Amino acid sequence: MAQWQCDVRVSWRTQLVSLLTHGALILLILIAPWPEGYGPIWLVLLTLVVFECIRSQKRIASRQGELRLLAERRIEWHGQEWLILKKPWMPGFGILLSLQQVNGKKRRRLWLASDSLGNAEWRHLRQRLLFPQTVADEDE
Incomplete structure (x- = not known):
């Protein structure tokens, strides 16, 4: 989910x-x-x-499309699951994610610019990446 x-x-x-x-x-x-x-x-x-x-x-x-943040530091992007390898770099204007395919060796860096998402979506994603356990506890 x-x-x-x-x-x-x-x-x-x-x-x-x-x-x-x-x-x-x-x-x-x-x-x-x-x-x-x-x-x-x-x-x-x-x-x-x-x-x-x-x-x-x-x-x-090519970076447009549906992005899903899953549990355990994983995301789904373009129909594939990726593991977030490092803590995301998050300056105010974007997020850089270092990714590795869950069932493979392929690695990618995904840059998400702040203007590629809506304001509420942007804030929510940053919050989820900065405080993954705290936000998950609040939702339960």
Whole structure:
């Protein structure tokens, strides 16, 4: 049974930070004084940054979907169960979860931005992760 669940949306702030970072790199590549004969290197660098920007946006979009917090430091994400390995890192703007598949060796880090959840869902998730035993005792 899930202790907490919600539908995670795409974080527009995370998308914006990614676009601004990649945009700054592209701008630096374009305005940097390149010696003559370095055109192929310039073009390869520019292409790599553009493709990494596209890849980053796809990864951000793939993080949406239903997330369930289960008992015993487990979550269900995209139809798979994951074990939370470390204490989640929770600055005010997001939560970083270090995960390992329950029946496998695959590891992932899942970044949940604060704007990808509703305000009440965000507060409730933080409370569940910060005080798992206290909140579980209150619900009984």
